[in-house]
Amino acid sequence: MYLDIVVIVILIFAILDGLKEGFLIQFFSIFGIFVDFIIAKKFTPVVIEKLSLNSDKNNYLLTYIGVFIASYLVISVLMFFIGMILKSQSKGFLSRGLGGIFGLVKGLVITIIVLFIFNYSSQKYSTLKKYGTDSKANTFFLEKSIYLEDYLPKELKAELNYTKGKELVEKYFNKMF
Secondary structure (H helix, E strand, O other): OOOHHHHHHHHHHHHHHHHHHHHHHHHHHHHHHHHHHHHHHHHHHHHHHHHHHHHHHHHHHHHHHHHHHHHHHHHHHHEEEEEEOOOOOOOHHHHHHHHHHHHHHHHHHHHHHHHHHHHHHHHHHHHHHHHHHHHHHHHHHHHHHOHHHHHOOHHHHHHHHHHHHHHHHHHHHHHHH
């Protein structure tokens, strides 16, 4: 339930931001998020090697998330400067409407990231599970996550499949009793 509220808030703010900022800024912002994924996938093994970390699944996942966040922060700074340049541009109805649509897409991408991190964290820290109880957004995410697996590193894919399997077993077990 609480997780659904977080998802709704993210989507509402993303749409409102898209309507305010317009098409171009939202387009560059979404493009930046996809670049973050590419950078995280390419540089996670390099960071693990440079820091002499064990390449076990937990270190890989945490390093991947850390590289993604660092890349996101750097690209956000670049987006801030691009936004400053584009602020002087007038935003008509079409630009704002397309910005709202792209804002929704950006919100969905951010929601997927949040849900993935929540599912990973709730496996490690069981006290977090109560916040995702009866979450329709998380159930939908776990059902549809098969479409994301091709774009994830194998360590993340294995963790996601483990979470899906565990959630499915718990769901049917609770229905039986």
